[in-house]
Amino acid sequence: MSLSLRMIAVLTAIGLLSGGFLAGVGILTQERIEWNKKQEIEAAILKVVPGTSQNTAFHEEEELTVYEAQDAQNSLIGYAILASGTGFQDKITLMFGTDPSLTRIRRLVILDQKETPGLGAKITSEEDFLRFWQNKDISQSLVLHKPAVASPDELAPIEVNTITGATISSEKILKIVNLSVERLKTLLDKETNGSVDQDV
Amino acid sequence: MIKKQTGVLTKMSEKSLSAEFAKGLWDENPVFRQLLGLCPTLAVTNAVINGIVMGLATSFVLIFSSLVISSIKKLIPNQVRIASFIVIIATFVTIADRFLAAFFPPISKSLGPYIPLIVVNCIILGRQEAFSSKNPIRRSLIDALGMSAGFFLALLALSAIRELLGMGTFLGIQVLGAWFRPWIIMVLPAGAFITLGVLLSLALTIERKTRR
Numbered sequence: 313m314s315l316s317l318r319m320i321a322v323l324t325a326i327g328l329l330s331g332g333f334l335a336g337v338g339i340l341t342q343e344r345i346e347w348n349k350k351q352e353i354e355a356a357i358l359k360v361v362p363g364t365s366q367n368t369a370f371h372e373e374e375e376l377t378v379y380e381a382q383d384a385q386n387s388l389i390g391y392a393i394l395a396s397g398t399g400f401q402d403k404i405t406l407m408f409g410t411d412p413s414l415t416r417i418r419r420l421v422i423l424d425q426k427e428t429p430g431l432g433a434k435i436t437s438e439e440d441f442l443r444f445w446q447n448k449d450i451s452q453s454l455v456l457h458k459p460a461v462a463s464p465d466e467l468a469p470i471e472v473n474t475i476t477g478a479t480i481s482s483e484k485i486l487k488i489v490n491l492s493v494e495r496l497k498t499l500l501d502k503e504t505n506g507s508v509d510q511d512v
Numbered sequence: 513m514i515k516k517q518t519g520v521l522t523k524m525s526e527k528s529l530s531a532e533f534a535k536g537l538w539d540e541n542p543v544f545r546q547l548l549g550l551c552p553t554l555a556v557t558n559a560v561i562n563g564i565v566m567g568l569a570t571s572f573v574l575i576f577s578s579l580v581i582s583s584i585k586k587l588i589p590n591q592v593r594i595a596s597f598i599v600i601i602a603t604f605v606t607i608a609d610r611f612l613a614a615f616f617p618p619i620s621k622s623l624g625p626y627i628p629l630i631v632v633n634c635i636i637l638g639r640q641e642a643f644s645s646k647n648p649i650r651r652s653l654i655d656a657l658g659m660s661a662g663f664f665l666a667l668l669a670l671s672a673i674r675e676l677l678g679m680g681t682f683l684g685i686q687v688l689g690a691w692f693r694p695w696i697i698m699v700l701p702a703g704a705f706i707t708l709g710v711l712l713s714l715a716l717t718i719e720r721k722t723r724r
Contacts, residue, residue, distance in 0.1 A: 319592045326596050330603040337607050341614040348617045426624060429558050430678065430696035 352423065353394065353407075357381060360409030360419045361390040371499055376492055378499070381409070388412045393496060394423075397488040400480040402426035404435070408489060410450065414497060420445040420489070432481035441482070444473035453490045456482060529654050536658025542635040543666035543708075544715040549635040553667060554704040556626050560683045563671030564664075565619050569612070569627055571660030573604040574636050575653065582644040582652035597640045598631070605630045635663060666711075673707050674698045 313321070357367050357379055364381040370391070371378040379392040390412055396405040405424040408417050422436045434440040444461075448454060449469035457471040458479065467473060474482045542548045552570070556562045580600050581588075588596045609627045612620040620627065630636065639659055644652040675681055678698030680688035697703045 315589060315591070319589050322588055323592050323595060323599075326599050330599050334603060334606050337610055341610040344614040345610070345617075348614070352617070424621060429699040430694070 353379075356394070356407045356421050356423060357392040357409070359421050360392050360407050362418070363389055364392070367392065371496075376495060378496055390418060391496065393492050395488050395492040396424075397484060397491070399425060399427055399484045400432050400478070401428060404481075404484060404488065406485065406488060408445070408492075410493075410496075414493070414500065415449065415451050417445060417448040417450055417489070420485075422485075427478065427481045431475070432478040434475045434478060435481050435485060441473065441475055448472060450493050453494075454486055456486055529651065532651060532654045533658035533661075536655065536660070536662035537665065538662070540659075541662040541666060541715075542659055543663060543670075544712060546635075546638075547712075548638060549633045549663060550708075551629065552626050552633065553670060554701065554708060556623055557667055557671035557674055557704060557707075558678065558699040559622075560668070560671045560675050561619065562622060563667040565612070565616070566623060566626060567660075567664030567667040569608045569623075570630055570633060570635070570663055572608055573601060573630050573633075574639060574660050574663075575656045576604045577601045577636060577640060578644040578652045578656035579649065581640050582647060582649045585645045588645075593645060594637075594641070597637060597645075601636050601640070602631045635659060669711060670704070670707050673711075674703055678703060 358364050361381040363383055365384045367379040367381050369377060370380045375396045377394040379394070380388055381390045381392050383389045391410045391414070392407055393410065394405070394407045396403055398404070403424070404422065404427070406420060406422050408420040410417055420442055422442075425433065425435060427433045427435060444464050444467060446464065452470060454470055454472055456474055457467050458474045460474045460476045461467060472482075472486060536542070538545070540546060543550070543553050549570070552566050556566045577597070577600050581597060605628060608630070609620070612623070612627060639656060643655045647655070672682065676687060677695045679694050680686060680692045695703070698707070
């Protein structure tokens, strides 16, 4: 066999074997990976809208998915909003829950982030950041309170706390939440006005 | 006479096999002596669990790639050897990545792109080019095991120091008391360079003293 043919044969064989092997591994792990993702979302919905017994994806678009959360009697008890946006280092994915009338945020959780460890990464800490997001008034845009305060009682209903040394991370989260709320309000308005077109 | 010679030869090859393993731990340690694979070494060692998982994933890829490559080395034409090595390495890296995503999602998330990046880890391609493609299967396996152990221990040392000083914890368990104020710099990139620098100078000092 000439050298060129041998080179083609060897590379093709290695490529085919490797591809076939990986296809098998892909099929074996696919289901489990999807299940993990679903479980993570389910757990987050239950956290941000406590008492949810079932949920339906009400609207899906790039970087924003809205779930309607219902209780055991099938009545709407709030919305869980899965949103993502750019953080200080990389993409931040978060979820927050609201009441059905979109006036209050119940809770916020961070699902994925790669902010600076020890500083921006505090956005995942209940003590340092998340507890300051409970029960916030979203009838208007939220604003950041600077400098940081020690207790949620020191904040006005439309204010959220800053993390000392990680103002940018705090601002980015605020921006993701404000934009998502605004978008959801537009969507709900459209729905009430009877329009079916969700592309804005 | 012949029996005696065979005995000596067997003893020699046994000795050199153990030396083959041991060289990865110290004399040719991938991190401290060859300065290879520094990207994951610096990037993921901010917590011990990340260091351990990265060490294990790299070991898996290195050991299996070495086994496959030393088994089929005679079939691969010299001109396409690097391309073939990379495809084989990438296959094992993808397996490791999918396995972690399926069974250990939190760790997979915290290691982020660094698992797929094992493909370009110089230790792996380096061992294939310098060793597995020229040596029999058993010897290649021993070499890969030694290098993996050396890399694993280096990541463990770095991550243990960084997590302990940077957060006061080891594997997430609080070790240093409330009196300790974490040195945040240790879990930041600068801390990785400082720790690596200190450990490298320590390794060189030990090497110099033992040589004397």
